[in-house]
Amino acid sequence: MTKTAMPGFSPCNNATLRRAARKLGRFYDDVISPSGLKGTQYGLLYQIYVSNEPAMGTIAEAMVMDLSALGHTLKPLIRDGYVEAFADKDDRRVKRVRLTRQGLAKLDEATKLWSIAQQRFEAMVGKQRAADLRAMLDEVAALDYEAPAAALPG
Template identity: 45%
Template sequence: MRAPVVENNRCNCAALRKASRRLSQLYDAALASSGLKATQFAILAEIERRQEAAPTMRDLADALVMDQSTIGQNLRPLERDGLIALVLDKADRRRRHVTLTKHGRSRFAAARPLWETAQTRFESHFGKQEAANLRAALSTIAEAPMDPGPSWFSPRHESPR
């Protein structure tokens, strides 16, 4: 039987931010030789995933759970370095689609094995199934609506009373 967990800090947000910083350090260190940060790699991965239909800046911001000004700030260095291109929508010139350039695809491909190394290192330390469970729980949080009302989480979770 396990002893009860003693929590020094019950703040979910603080715990998540600490864990996020620790994981960012792991992935940033692994990706360092590629010249990409973990955040930049995640952005390039999302663009690559959507290569058949280039996402708009809004689509990308929504997929990465960022506001549009933050995604804009994160895209500027990638555009400056020639990794992405912002292409005006032919039907609506107010919208810009984000595409990987040839250089961006090459840099992403070179960084992928480095990301795999970080992924393997984390999963070997934390456990593959535990990592999968963690991703599932975090996805539930990330996909929750912005208004954290009583139905914020899926029905399997009880809302606080």
């Protein structure tokens, strides 16, 4: 018993990943909160910003997120006037989104705060280790979890 008893380590990759996500999420949220945005919302605004008036499906794919979930998450941002949606010219099924002037300003504001969180985190774990971690995570997010073709008998 060193001090506060180590956290409940688990052999489950999923549980461990979620645990870390909760902790890191709260940290980024705290630092970014003065802007009124949550870390996830900041990430979404950023993704829209770096894309070219992306279709919702495009964003969902880039963020490895369910399309309907993206729709839900987008609502408060549209409601608050940071994002606006419009129909694609050629395919009326497609809905594209972009940042409004306010959204752009808010992104700027939040980016300053995000930088602080990012720097604080990387100062703690090390820039290189953070990069390594992201690489691992990107790999996990890109994996193809198809059923291992469990012997489909001819």
